[in-house]
Amino acid sequence: xxxxxxxxxxxxGIKARSADIYALASWRELAYLLAPRMLLIGxxxxxxxxxxxxxxxxxxxxxxACTIALLxxxxxxxxxxxxxxxxxxxxxxxxxxxxxxxxxxxxxxxFITIPIATVAGALLCATLLYPVLRLRGIxxxxxxxxxxxxxxxxxxxxxILGGTDGMSGLTPLPDITISLYVIIAVLFATFFGFRRLxxxxxxxxxxxxxxxxxxxxxxxxxIYWYKAQAVFIAGLxxxxxxxxxxxxxxxxxxxxxxxxxxxxxxxxxxxxGIGVFAGALLGAFLLVPISEVLRAYGTLxxxxxxxxxxxxxxxxxxxxxxxxxRKYHQFERPVAxxx
Amino acid sequence: xxxxILQVDHLTKRFGGIGAVYRISFDLQPGEALGIIGPNGSGxxxxxxxxxxFVKPTAGRVTFRGxxxxxxxxxxxxxxxxxxxxxxxxxxxxLPAFKNLIIPLFSPRVGKxxxxxxxxxxxxxMHLLEEVGFERDSQVxxxxxxxxxxxxxxxxxxxxxxxxxxxxxxxxxxxxGMSMSEVASVLPLIEKIREQGTTIIMVxxxxxELFRIANxxxxxxxxxxxxxxxxxxxxxxxxVRKAYLGSEDA
Numbered sequence: 022x023x024x025x026x027x028x029x030x031x032x033x034g035i036k037a038r039s040a041d042i043y044a045l046a047s048w049r050e051l052a053y054l055l056a057p058r059m060l061l062i063g064x065x066x067x068x069x070x071x072x073x074x075x076x077x078x079x080x081x082x083x084x085x086a087c088t089i090a091l092l093x094x095x096x097x098x099x100x101x102x103x104x105x106x107x108x109x110x111x112x113x114x115x116x117x118x119x120x121x122x123x124x125x126x127x128x129x130x131x132f133i134t135i136p137i138a139t140v141a142g143a144l145l146c147a148t149l150l151y152p153v154l155r156l157r158g159i160x161x162x163x164x165x166x167x168x169x170x171x172x173x174x175x176x177x178x179x180x181i182l183g184g185t186d187g188m189s190g191l192t193p194l195p196d197i198t199i200s201l202y203v204i205i206a207v208l209f210a211t212f213f214g215f216r217r218l219x220x221x222x223x224x225x226x227x228x229x230x231x232x233x234x235x236x237x238x239x240x241x242x243x244i245y246w247y248k249a250q251a252v253f254i255a256g257l258x259x260x261x262x263x264x265x266x267x268x269x270x271x272x273x274x275x276x277x278x279x280x281x282x283x284x285x286x287x288x289x290x291x292x293x294g295i296g297v298f299a300g301a302l303l304g305a306f307l308l309v310p311i312s313e314v315l316r317a318y319g320t321l322x323x324x325x326x327x328x329x330x331x332x333x334x335x336x337x338x339x340x341x342x343x344x345x346x347r348k349y350h351q352f353e354r355p356v357a358x359x360x
Numbered sequence: 361x362x363x364x365i366l367q368v369d370h371l372t373k374r375f376g377g378i379g380a381v382y383r384i385s386f387d388l389q390p391g392e393a394l395g396i397i398g399p400n401g402s403g404x405x406x407x408x409x410x411x412x413x414f415v416k417p418t419a420g421r422v423t424f425r426g427x428x429x430x431x432x433x434x435x436x437x438x439x440x441x442x443x444x445x446x447x448x449x450x451x452x453x454x455l456p457a458f459k460n461l462i463i464p465l466f467s468p469r470v471g472k473x474x475x476x477x478x479x480x481x482x483x484x485x486m487h488l489l490e491e492v493g494f495e496r497d498s499q500v501x502x503x504x505x506x507x508x509x510x511x512x513x514x515x516x517x518x519x520x521x522x523x524x525x526x527x528x529x530x531x532x533x534x535x536x537g538m539s540m541s542e543v544a545s546v547l548p549l550i551e552k553i554r555e556q557g558t559t560i561i562m563v564x565x566x567x568x569e570l571f572r573i574a575n576x577x578x579x580x581x582x583x584x585x586x587x588x589x590x591x592x593x594x595x596x597x598x599x600v601r602k603a604y605l606g607s608e609d610a
Contacts, residue, residue: 222462222481229452229463236450238414240464241438241524 026355033350057349062209065306069201080197082313084269087204088262090305092286093293094211095259097301100290101219102251103231105158108165110282111149112256114172116142116263121188121273131192131268138264143256147249154248169278176275187274194268204265208302211258215298218254227251285309292333294340303342363426365390365559366528371410371420373403373583380406382583383420388528393560395574395591397567399603403583404563405447408532411561412444413437424528439469443526447533447563449513453506457494457516460505461485464523485523492519493545511542518546522553529553531562535569543569567595579603 033053045051068083092109099106120138123129129137153164176182183189194200218224229237230244237244263282267273285308286301293304311329315322337344366388373381381403388394396404409415411422413434421430429437452460465474465481474484486501492515494501500508505516514534521529531550535543543566550573554560564570570577570591577594579587581603587594594600 222466225455225459225462226466228455232454233450233452235414235446236452236520237463238434239412239438239444239446240520241435241443241467241469242463243433243435 024357024359027358028353029356030351030353033352061303065205065208069198069205072198077197080201082310084197084201084204084266085313086306086309087201087208088266089282089285089289089309090208090302091204091211091258091262092282093289093301093305094208094215094298095255095257096286097290097295097298098215098219098255099251100295101224101231102227102248103157103234104154104248104252105162106165106283107162107287108167108169108283109259109286110169110278110280111165111172112142112146112259113263113266113282114169114278115145116260117267117273117277118182118263119145119260120264120267121191122182124191124268125188128192131194134192135261135264135268139257139261142260142263143253146256146260147253150252151245151249154245154252166283169280169283173275173278183274185275187272187276189272189274191268191271191273193271194265200265200269204262207258207261207265212298212302219298285312288330290340292330292341294342294344297340297342300340300342304340307341364388364423365392365425366411366561367421367423368407368411369421369423371407371422372418373406373410373415374418379583381410381417381580384580384583384585385420386578386585386588388559388561390527390559391554391557392576393554393562393574395570395577396561396563396580397565397570397577397594398580402580402603404580405532406583407580408444408530408561408563412442412530435467438467438524441469441525441527442530443521443524443528444530445514445517445521445532445534447536449510449517451505451513451516451520453504455505456502457505457508457512458482458485458489458501460516461488461519461523464520467524469524488519488523489516491522492516492549493542494519511538514538515542515546518549526558528559528561531560531564533563533565535564535566547572567591 045054069080072080092113095112096106096109116138119142120131120134123134123137124131149168150165153161156164177185194203219227226237226242226247229240230247234244237247263277267277286305289304289308290301291304292308293302294300312322312326315325318325333341364387368384368386370383370385371381372379372383384403384407386394396407398404406415410417413429413432413436417430421428423429424437424440424442427440429440432440451457452463462481462485465471465484474481486496489501490496494512494515500512505513508516514537518531518534521531534550535546538546547569550560550562554573560573562570562573574591576589577591578585579594579597579600586603587597587600589597
């Protein structure tokens with residue numbers, strides 16, 4: 022007779038529950054549900070208050086993380102309708118340039134230019150992408166990859182909008198604490214808004230188009246119109262991020278179309294978990310600070326960064342968020358089995 | 361005769377040099393049930409694709425209720441009232457069965473009637489599933505589509521069409537792959553739909569079922585229409601027997 026061990030998985034969760042309705046029986050269960058959510062939300066909200074305690078540099082890193090998180094949410098919503106984008110920088114750059122133009126020529130204040138740039142930018146992006154919405158997978162990805170570069174070259178070649186010098190001396194935002202709270206508020210609004218949207222019947226159409234567009238057509242739905250709506254909605258946080266950072270930096274230039282703004286959101290979503298917006302957030306809040314810490318290692322940072330990416334894509338394709346969620350709700354223990 | 365609901369006029373489709381459908385014409389009166397039969401590869405599904413807009417014709421015209429729809433995109437034809445089932449079912453595999461119907465219930469054709477953007481479609485979906493034979497009290501409507509047997513997926517496909525409240529219902533080999541008992545449960549439903557005045561086109565290999573529904577049939581062979589008439593007469597036709605049943609078949 023040998024004794025072997027097998028893993029037993031226990032559900033740590035709340036006993037009485039359906040898909041999304043929980044019957045709370047105790048404070049313990051309430052805490053169990055709320056703790057991880059409050060920890061993350063509270064952590065983000067409390068961070069700007071650490072102003073006196075941490076270096077101002079880290080507040081700027083936080084701002085960057087929020088920016089990338091907005092772009093990552095944008096990427097994830099586009100992916101939910103089956104559009105894989107390699108060019109979120111286009112949204113970022115267009116938002117930045119619209120607000121830059123309005124601010125430098127018309128001298129409008131940021132609380133007017135940023136909303137205009139957000140909506141007009143998203144509308145412009147949706148219009149620009151409309152002709153290629155019938156492309157799928159790698160073909161669509163290739164087009165989006167080339168568009169930010171196209172804009173860079175147009176600005177370089179025609180010297181419009183400040184050419185290679187960009188536009189500087191734009192109206193600054195109030196101090197960094199207020200700026201941080203504004204972008205955090207927008208980030209949470211986007212996150213909860215997107216989550217609600219994708220769980221609605223409207224969002225179901227998005228996922229339907231991604232999984233099986235032929236059946237959506239047969240259901241009498243114009244999938245290109247829906248894809249355009251998805252690009253517009255997804256564009257809003259991304260163009261906002263561009264407009265916001267433009268005012269923060271008091272400058273907009275060709276660097277707004279830099280590949281960083283396409284690659285970082287994409288990798289954040291992959292590391293955090295595709296298809297669950299919390300994953301995109303988590304990914305951005307992990308990757309951006311890590312990449313800052315790695316800055317000390319010079320060029321080696323890219324190598325470390327790449328290795329981490331490969332490990333995640335190969336080892337945990339579900340992403341950190343789903344992994345952590347599973348570990349939180351279930352725990353495993355070895356149980357002796359007699360044979 | 362009254363105005364035909366559907367007119368197909370010299371419809372032709374070539375894939376490369378090969379003619380899949382060649383100069384096919386027929387009229388369909390409202391409330392009629394037309395059967396389309398023919399051997400494998402005779403162009404039946406291509407004809408359905410041409411009528412529903414999933415494939416653009418090389419030549420010819422399609423008119424629906426007096427309006428030319430030859431160049432109308434597929435989704436717009438659904439909005440006019442043409443719904444089709446697919447021979448190869450492809451549901452939303454990772455959605456529960458009843459959630460599969462939310463998307464058609466969201467379409468412009470019926471979306472307003474079931475509550476607009478925020479309406480409760482789940483109840484309507486459950487009702488539709490019940491109609492095609494999903495037992496409401498069982499777990500089946502809540503099961504993920506990928507876990508359902510083929511017969512249920514076929515019925516889900518039918519429910520998807522019915523959700524669109526079609527005026528012209530096109531069934532592309534709905535009964536293929538269904539068990540006898542499943543056929544027996546779905547057949548009365550199709551008869552009921554026909555009696556309610558919905559025009560039906562059915563492409564079918566199972567002639568027994570076809571005879572029960574269709575009052576007229578056309579036979580395709582190599583993309584051409586070789587016979588048209590009452591189903592029993594058509595099947596007795598010498599040319600049809602040769603093409604479809606094999607010449608020595610009695």
